[in-house]
Amino acid sequence: MASTSQVITAKPLVIAHRGASGYLPEHTLQSVALAYAQGADFIEQDLVVTKDSKIIVLHDIHLETVTNVEQVFPSRKRPDGRYYALDFTLAELKTLNVHERQDAQGKQVFPNRYQGKGTFQVATFEEQIELIQQLNRQLNKTTGFYPEIKSPAWHREQGVDISQLVMAVLRKHQLDDADKAIYVQCFDFAETQRLRNDLEVKVKLIQLIGENDWQESPTDYDFLKTPLGLEAIAKIAQGIGPWIPQLIDLKTMQPSALVEQAHLAGLQVHPYTFRKDALPDNINQKQTLNMLFNDLQVDGLFTDFTDTVVDYLAK
Numbered sequence: 001m002a003s004t005s006q007v008i009t010a011k012p013l014v015i016a017h018r019g020a021s022g023y024l025p026e027h028t029l030q031s032v033a034l035a036y037a038q039g040a041d042f043i044e045q046d047l048v049v050t051k052d053s054k055i056i057v058l059h060d061i062h063l064e065t066v067t068n069v070e071q072v073f074p075s076r077k078r079p080d081g082r083y084y085a086l087d088f089t090l091a092e093l094k095t096l097n098v099h100e101r102q103d104a105q106g107k108q109v110f111p112n113r114y115q116g117k118g119t120f121q122v123a124t125f126e127e128q129i130e131l132i133q134q135l136n137r138q139l140n141k142t143t144g145f146y147p148e149i150k151s152p153a154w155h156r157e158q159g160v161d162i163s164q165l166v167m168a169v170l171r172k173h174q175l176d177d178a179d180k181a182i183y184v185q186c187f188d189f190a191e192t193q194r195l196r197n198d199l200e201v202k203v204k205l206i207q208l209i210g211e212n213d214w215q216e217s218p219t220d221y222d223f224l225k226t227p228l229g230l231e232a233i234a235k236i237a238q239g240i241g242p243w244i245p246q247l248i249d250l251k252t253m254q255p256s257a258l259v260e261q262a263h264l265a266g267l268q269v270h271p272y273t274f275r276k277d278a279l280p281d282n283i284n285q286k287q288t289l290n291m292l293f294n295d296l297q298v299d300g301l302f303t304d305f306t307d308t309v310v311d312y313l314a315k
């Protein structure tokens, strides 16, 4: 795969996490347009599959945390009480309203964010591709895509190969290309390996790093964070997406060696997620950004607040 000199980028990338999710309901077309206007280098799309095999942009395999599915389709929950995107056609999903993320009690997770009652729809991956490509054409810009293949093992258990479906969309739009402004990310290391080795994708890949107790995927993240694990990632991917607390102990402000070790392995580092409204009490946004960009030299940053990070880097 690419050598170290090819994968380390000069200017850190600002990655709009779920669009401009600090201001508008996540992953909606409005949120994408705002992130674009705020100057994101890349805009993220979390991807899941519908009943009719369409790819939609949604963070969870469930719907109730960000839509009014319980009001519109009250009888369509599974025995576990959850509403799954995979049980609804795209036409059905288009009848839902997307709202700010809520917890299990129906309380807004980030209370100071969007408080209006506007109409927002679930977007398809292709709608987001078209919106960004049209803006790029008209504004002569190259804002990129940063799709995440969500829960591939769960989709497989349900009889769905999400990676094949996502790659079909990317290939239709000539985006399975290492030279295009796109990264594909996944938490499941077996799936990232499958993408490169079995599905023979050409696109740049980012291995996300979680914590083993999140049960996000069958991957052993403790291993992936070791030099041997990073070496294994570097065989098939261009970078890692670690959680910020894996880079900085937010109590003591001590950095870990992960960025340095990843760079030694030839990997870019794009941590998630900078949220200026969810910082620990003992640290302000400038200190956090200084540590990430100046001290640790990360190559990109996922943020709900593209404007804040763009302004910081401009200064």
Ligand code: G3P
Binding pocket: 017, 046, 059, 148, 185, 208, 241, 272, 273, 302
């Ligand atoms: O993909 C980077 C970051 O978004 C990972 O966390 O849970 O927000 O998808 P999550």
Ligand code: CA
Binding pocket: 044, 046, 148
């Ligand atoms: Ca994501």
